Amino acid sequence: MKEFEQVIDRKQTRSVKWGNMEAVYGVEDASDILPMWIADMDFKAPEPVIAAMQERLDHGVFGYSYICSKCKDAVRSWLSSRHGWETENDWMLFHHGVVPAIATVIETFTKVGDNILITTPVYPPFFNVPGHQSRNIVECQLREDNGNYSIDFEAFEKSLQQDVKVFILCNPHNPAGVIWTEEELRTILRLCKQYDVLILSDEIHADIVLPGFNHIPLAKLAEEEGGKVITCVAPTKTFNLAGVQAAIMITKEEELRNALQQNAFAHGQMELNAFAASSLVSAYTECEPWLENLLEIISTNMDYVIDTLPAAVPGISIQKPHSTYLLWIDYRGTGLSEEEMMDRLLNKGRLALEPGTKYGEAGRGFLRMNVATPLAIVKEGVERFIKAMQ
Structure with missing residues (x-):
């Protein structure tokens, strides 16, 4: 499943996820911030889909x-x-x-x-x-x-x-x-x-x-x-x-x-x-075979975050979801406010996650993390989170 290991540079592609963080997070320069926020994947679309689009493109x-x-x-x-x-x-x-x-x-x-x-x-x-x-x-x-x-x-x-x-x-x-x-x-x-x-x-x-x-x-x-x-x-x-x-x-x-x-x-x-x-x-x-492989990758990525992040950061708790490629991270045990947590993540860890109140006041004390990305990026994201909390 090497296609899910490839790190693809998505900058300069009009990607909301990778190219619009200055506007979304109100920072002056987001060039070194790792985006794990909006729900799209960093994986290429399945090859049959790309081939179908290419065939249509070639028609002209x-x-x-x-x-x-x-x-x-x-x-x-x-x-x-x-x-x-x-x-x-x-x-x-x-x-x-x-x-x-x-x-x-x-x-x-x-x-x-x-x-x-x-x-x-x-x-x-x-x-x-x-x-x-x-x-x-x-x-x-x-x-x-x-x-x-x-x-x-x-x-x-x-x-x-x-x-x-x-x-x-x-x-x-x-x-x-x-x-x-x-x-x-x-x-x-x-x-x-x-x-x-x-x-x-x-x-x-x-x-x-x-x-x-x-x-x-x-x-x-x-x-x-x-x-x-x-x-x-x-x-x-x-x-x-x-x-x-x-x-x-x-x-x-x-x-x-x-x-x-x-x-x-x-x-x-x-x-x-x-x-x-x-x-x-x-x-x-x-593309059903591609999807089955994707689900294995997502599950593996989630397990890595769940096994690593709470062990390294006291006060963090994560339940593995039933669905989606999104983790809902409970940081209420840290005692930090949302403003304090986001400041640490963005300015110290250089990591962009979504604040829970974006999903309503009921989401206060939580963060949303997108793990539909190569494991190398997931690991870097976890490292940046840990750095932000040190």
């Missing part, structure tokens, strides 16, 4: 593209074989990313001033996108026990009673890497059905599941439990194609699809670009 004509049945077949086959979720081609609508899809769903099914429910700590666009559309955020804080998270369903139901229109579910959860149990997912469905709340299930991390765990698509259970569900999936997180921009919104409900399609017409939204379509088909039909 890049006119308007459309989503053909081959694209939908690839998605449908992947969801069936990987997650046991049987879908139909006509359930699918394509978008340029999961975050734009979230924005579309919020705009389509709510109005200004409506309440949107999220469970915190959670992925920042769950706050930001509805907020920019002048919707109100209702926060239900997850129950946390020594870094392990679960849903407080008494609080969840009380939140739903606040005239909530949409609940945005992170499944698997980012940043904590939790795969929700079948019982938890069924309870979510029953409660949201009871209060007539549409569920938007963000399942972009569904393929990045560590050994011993299995992702359960919410919509698969909804076939028994009922309820209104729109699921967002994408090959971009799985195969490191975020800059190519492709996502799929899936719902069995024709009424919901028609409303989403009308929104697309209203915005003049075009289909995926030629490279995105080619990449999607290749990723879902040729």
Whole structure:
């Protein structure tokens, strides 16, 4: 698996992760800061995807593209074989990313001033996108026990009673890497059905599941439990194609699809670009072996950090997640404030991690670390963290 050992220079490639830290962290010169923050990988995309893009590039004509049945077949086959979720081609609508899809769903099914429910700590666009559309955020804080998270369903139901229109579910959860149990997912469905709340299930991390765990698509259970569900999936997180921009919104409900399609017409939204379509088909039909190797690398990298960092830095605790390539580091035992911790990491360790409050106040005392990078970089990141704490 040498392809996952290669350290690739990503500077001067317009990489947000490697080239935009001055703006994100407010530092004058980030040239020597090691970025382990935003969730994209430092690995090359799978070779079959690169070959598919090269073939499309070599054709030389890049006119308007459309989503053909081959694209939908690839998605449908992947969801069936990987997650046991049987879908139909006509359930699918394509978008340029999961975050734009979230924005579309919020705009389509709510109005200004409506309440949107999220469970915190959670992925920042769950706050930001509805907020920019002048919707109100209702926060239900997850129950946390020594870094392990679960849903407080008494609080969840009380939140739903606040005239909530949409609940945005992170499944698997980012940043904590939790795969929700079948019982938890069924309870979510029953409660949201009871209060007539549409569920938007963000399942972009569904393929990045560590050994011993299995992702359960919410919509698969909804076939028994009922309820209104729109699921967002994408090959971009799985195969490191975020800059190519492709996502799929899936719902069995024709009424919901028609409303989403009308929104697309209203915005003049075009289909995926030629490279995105080619990449999607290749990723879902040729790259499962690459993904299996990737999951081994991620698990190994996580084990290294978990075995090394808490032993070297008193007050640090890390639970190995079920999913994602992100570690949620608990530093509450150090006694440091978030401001003190970030100052040490950035200015002494020259290491960029994400502060927990980026994911809501419920994330205070935690840091998010991206370990989807060669082990040599992971080791350097750990060394820099230790240096920052000396």
